[in-house]
Amino acid sequence: MNATGGSSEAITFLNEHEAVTVDVLAGRIIPGSEEDPGAHEAGAVTYIDRALAGPYRNLQRLYRAGLAALDASCLERWGRKFVELDGGEQDSVLEGLAQGGLDSAVAAERSEAASEEMFDIGFLPYFFAVLRQHVVEGTFGDPVYGGNRNAVGWRLLGFPGARWGYGEEEMTYGFDSSTLPTVTLQDLRRERKQQRGEPDNG
Secondary structure, X not given: OOOOOOOOOOOOOOOHHHHHHHHHHHHHHOOOOOOOOOHHHHOHHHHHHHHHHOOOHXXXXXXXXXXXXXXXXXXXXXXXXXXXXXXXXXXXXXXXXXXXOOXXXXXXXXXXXXXXXXXXXXXXXXXXXXXXXXXXHHHHOOHHHOOOHHHHHHHHHOOOEOOOOOOOOOOOOOOOHHHOOOEOHHHHHHHHHHHHOOOOOO
């Protein structure tokens, strides 16, 4: 398994262990399989890594400290890092984080990455809340941003994707939008280039 959980996409900000940890976390937050894709299959970790290297660069310290604190908490409780736990143990960790628990003395030492409001709910639960939001973004956002690989998140929802608009029939109450072909921002850009007679360079 490579740093992006089997994806050919290269990581930019996260180191290999961090990327694998984020990928495993994503797979527990929105579980799936090849037949029924979830966050792992959608490549949510690629989206998160690209975002941290770009528009979310202000959260780099939070991620680095949060992932280290998560492993420290797991080592304290289980004697193993998060990715080394079995599925049931990992779910137990996530349940604890969702309920605002699992902070430890080691997590408190990561406070250099925290702001005052984080301490109202605890450092690790705050980090987990941010991560969970990013996993959702990486699973259901447009594939152009690195996640939602092959639009699997949209297909899961029956969402046809980015479109210039909808026809009268498609706007009728009860219309099954899952019958429409899935269109991404890249598809729209390619279509616009064709309309303008411009070469399609990808």
